[in-house]
Amino acid sequence: MIKVDSMVLKNNLTKITYITLLTILFLYILNFVTDKNEALANVENKQIVEVFKSPSCGCCNGYVLFLEKENFKVKQTDLESIHTIKQKYAIPLEMQSCHTTIIDKYFIEGHVPLEAINKLLKERPDIDGLALPGMPIGTPGMPGVKEEPYVIYQLVDGNFSVFMTI
Structure with missing residues (x-):
């Protein structure tokens, strides 16, 4: 039987959760910037x-x-x-x-x-x-x-x- 240290497991889950949240935040920001890109092009270029x-x-x-x-x-x-x-x-x-x-x-x-x-x-x-x-x-x-x-x-x-x- 494999013995898993609960502290190691908890740290790994925390890292996975942290990475997942960062990925979601990145995708949200990317989507926001992309959606506004067309309107911003007109603002910048007048x-x-x-x-x-x-x-x-x-x-x-x-x-x-x-x-x-x-x-x-x-x-x-x-x-x-x-x-x-x-x-x-x-x-x-x-x-x-x-x-x-x-x-x-x-x-x-x-x-x-x-x-x-x-x-x-x-x-x-x-x-x-x-x-x-x-x-x-x-x-x-x-x-x-x-x-x-x-x-x-x-x-x-x-x-x-x-x-x-x-």
């Missing part, structure tokens, strides 16, 4: 964006407030004819929404959520921009609660394909 919109569009103003809340520095440009900016960037009619945002070399058409914008800025794909056609309920700047997945499209030379679904 990413400048320009939103082209109609002067009377209420949901466009809501989207501007959303971007500012996410720490983007927003320049608003009111246009009498919003179609000129859409023509400039060759945004097809079926991909259009009520406003167009320019971030770096990309356009963002419509009420695109932060998750898609951050993915775009992180991956920097060789595309012209992103679009969330129409004005889906529950998107940034729009009232209501999300009712269905949002399909975000990527556009290249007027052609489009799915970028991501949120």
